[in-house]
Amino acid sequence: MENAQNILNDPFKNKGTAFTEEERDRYGLIGTLPPRVQTLEEQEKQAYNQFKSKDSALEQRLFLMNIFNTNRTLFYSLMGQHITEFMPVVYDPTIADSIEQYGQLFVDPQYAAFLSIDDPDHIKDALANAAGDRDIRLIVVTDSQGILGIGDWGVNGVDIAVGKLMVYTAAAGVDPSQVLPVVLDVGTDNQQLLDDPEYLGNRHGRVQGKNYLDFVDKFVAASTKFFPKALLHFEDFGRANASVILNKYQDKILTFNDDIQGTGIISLAGVLGALNISGEKITDQKFLTFGAGTAGIGIASMLYDELVRAGLSPKEAKKHFYLVDKQGLLFDDSPDLTDGQKKFTRSRDEFENPDLLNDLYSIVKAVHPTVMIGTSTQPGTFNKQVVKEMAAHTKRPIIFPLSNPTKLAEAKASDLIDWTDGRALVATGIPAGCVEHNGVNYEIGQANNALVYPGVGFGAIAVGAKIINEKMLAKASHALGGIVDTTQPGAAVLPPVSKLEEFSTTVAEVVAQSAIDQGLAKDGVTDAKKAVHDAKWTPKY
Ligand SMILES: NC(=O)c1ccc[n+]([C@@H]2O[C@H](COP(=O)([O-])OP(=O)(O)OC[C@H]3O[C@@H](n4cnc5c(N)ncnc54)[C@H](O)[C@@H]3O)[C@@H](O)[C@H]2O)c1
Ligand SMILES: O=C(O)C[C@H](O)C(=O)O
Numbered sequence: 001m002e003n004a005q006n007i008l009n010d011p012f013k014n015k016g017t018a019f020t021e022e023e024r025d026r027y028g029l030i031g032t033l034p035p036r037v038q039t040l041e042e043q044e045k046q047a048y049n050q051f052k053s054k055d056s057a058l059e060q061r062l063f064l065m066n067i068f069n070t071n072r073t074l075f076y077s078l079m080g081q082h083i084t085e086f087m088p089v090v091y092d093p094t095i096a097d098s099i100e101q102y103g104q105l106f107v108d109p110q111y112a113a114f115l116s117i118d119d120p121d122h123i124k125d126a127l128a129n130a131a132g133d134r135d136i137r138l139i140v141v142t143d144s145q146g147i148l149g150i151g152d153w154g155v156n157g158v159d160i161a162v163g164k165l166m167v168y169t170a171a172a173g174v175d176p177s178q179v180l181p182v183v184l185d186v187g188t189d190n191q192q193l194l195d196d197p198e199y200l201g202n203r204h205g206r207v208q209g210k211n212y213l214d215f216v217d218k219f220v221a222a223s224t225k226f227f228p229k230a231l232l233h234f235e236d237f238g239r240a241n242a243s244v245i246l247n248k249y250q251d252k253i254l255t256f257n258d259d260i261q262g263t264g265i266i267s268l269a270g271v272l273g274a275l276n277i278s279g280e281k282i283t284d285q286k287f288l289t290f291g292a293g294t295a296g297i298g299i300a301s302m303l304y305d306e307l308v309r310a311g312l313s314p315k316e317a318k319k320h321f322y323l324v325d326k327q328g329l330l331f332d333d334s335p336d337l338t339d340g341q342k343k344f345t346r347s348r349d350e351f352e353n354p355d356l357l358n359d360l361y362s363i364v365k366a367v368h369p370t371v372m373i374g375t376s377t378q379p380g381t382f383n384k385q386v387v388k389e390m391a392a393h394t395k396r397p398i399i400f401p402l403s404n405p406t407k408l409a410e411a412k413a414s415d416l417i418d419w420t421d422g423r424a425l426v427a428t429g430i431p432a433g434c435v436e437h438n439g440v441n442y443e444i445g446q447a448n449n450a451l452v453y454p455g456v457g458f459g460a461i462a463v464g465a466k467i468i469n470e471k472m473l474a475k476a477s478h479a480l481g482g483i484v485d486t487t488q489p490g491a492a493v494l495p496p497v498s499k500l501e502e503f504s505t506t507v508a509e510v511v512a513q514s515a516i517d518q519g520l521a522k523d524g525v526t527d528a529k530k531a532v533h534d535a536k537w538t539p540k541y
């Protein structure tokens with residue numbers, strides 16, 4: 001007979017007061033719980049009332065994490081019913097507050113693996129200890145150098161790995177006992193953390209260069225060996241490392257970079273949705289990406305691939321892009337270009353006064369973009385002057401301020417609608433409420449990779465895909481961008497979070513089908529829908 005406390009303390013097995021009398025007898029639980037047996041529905045009601053009684057989003061989050069830590073079934077059942085309300089609490093933007101205060105708020109390691117660069121010989125042990133006897137199919141790993149837009153948060157970043165995995169289960173139905181959050185603690189350059197007596201990570205600067213890359217390689221080797229069926233999802237690595245790691249591994253193992261690829265897919269989906277509404281063609285658009293880092297380059301690359309798929313030559317496709325970073329508009333001879341940026345630079349002789357193209361307003365005035373996407377971490381930069389200038393030269397300006405969390409967004413949805421008199425087609429990184437303008441209700445799509453990575457990853461895992469490639473990503477974008485109700489005035493460019501579970505299944509199915517069609521699925525898997533259906537976990541006792 002199992003020890004009662006082992007069951008009650010195991011969030012994957014625990015049902016709390018919902019253990020039936022027969023189960024209490026079988027598992028040696030008699031007398032360890034109050035006598036009344038509750039249903040899942042009764043537990044949910046009581047938990048939801050407690051959730052509602054909390055005064056702040058952070059307190060709500062801490063309460064929900066308490067349930068997560070003790071009973072995964074109850075947590076996900078509750079989240080499934082209140083997905084729109086819970087997403088901003090469990091995930092972005094509230095997750096940013098919990099990351100900043102990780103040491104102060106710490107109560108539970110949440111089954112994560114903490115891998116220390118000071119102890120590389122124990123990578124295997126750490127992974128094995130954290131996984132226990134669980135059959136791991138999905139790993140979200142971060143090194144926390146670029147957490148959302150808030151920068152380097154050292155070991156605290158483990159929360160983003162936990163949070164991304166929560167969305168995987170809530171959205172797509174990944175079995176929560178088959179996931180592993182991992183943080184690579186390579187030190188931190190965040191002085192506030194280094195000075196904080198309550199900081200729980202390695203107290204030294206970030207290890208970089210060869211030693212860092214060797215550590216990442218060791219982690220990849222160990223995790224692919226131990227968990228050969230698992231997808232390795234990279235999250236919030238720094239600008240200098242994210243694309244290097246993706247390029248190194250994307251053709252070799254089942255891996256995915258959310259900030260590059262997930263953000264690329266959701267942005268393309270949003271653009272396709274917007275073009276469905278405006279009736280315009282993608283090949284007629286001029287794209288300006290403001291903040292040409294990990295996400296900005298991921299977005300430009302995904303849009304570029306779409307233009308090529310639409311029939312443009314690589315040379316013509318490239319002409320549709322204008323990348324802006326700290327240096328201003330990026331030219332062939334701009335200093336400090338990253339490899340990703342070099343693919344999309346412009347020539348100075350295209351412009352009358354290239355030396356003046358240092359600020360967003362001047363650039364918008366010179367370029368007349370039709371699509372403007374912000375991944376700059378610079379709040380308020382899509383200001384009235386910039387937006388009015390853009391809107392003066394295009395009928396339906398497509399404007400996506402994507403920087404997270406809330407305090408870093410390039411603009412507020414309501415301002416964009418106001419300044420353009422309802423003409424802008426808007427999506428934001430964080431959730432935005434409906435905007436009323438001149439009697440029309442404008443629904444604002446959320447262009448956050450959370451709307452798409454769960455379906456992509458789950459589809460790939462469900463059919464045992466060998467890799468994730470461009471064709472699968474394109475299928476995911478089109479599946480999402482196609483779910484827009486163009487008949488409704490003020491329609492959103494992306495489907496609502498309330499339907500996250502439904503469209504995550506759609507995305508998973510198209511990705512799974514693409515893997516099968518390309519001969520990249522596991523032998524014997526021929527039916528994508530069935531594979532996705534069979535793999536889906538539902539929160540039930
Ligand atoms: N909505 C989403 O799904 C989503 C996904 C990924 C990232 N993001 C957000 O995008 C932002 C950037 O993330 P990232 O991972 O690409 O970070 P990053 O550091 O790789 O890129 C940020 C880029 O912005 C540039 N930048 C900084 N100041 C600037 C300025 N004044 N003008 C122009 N460019 C400037 C930086 O030089 C850098 O190239 C973050 O806020 C993040 O939350 C959103
Ligand atoms: O985490 C998010 O909300 C989206 C994205 O991955 C980000 O880094 O901002």
Ligand SMILES: [Mn+2]
Nearest residue numbers: 148235236259
């Ligand atoms: Mn991210």
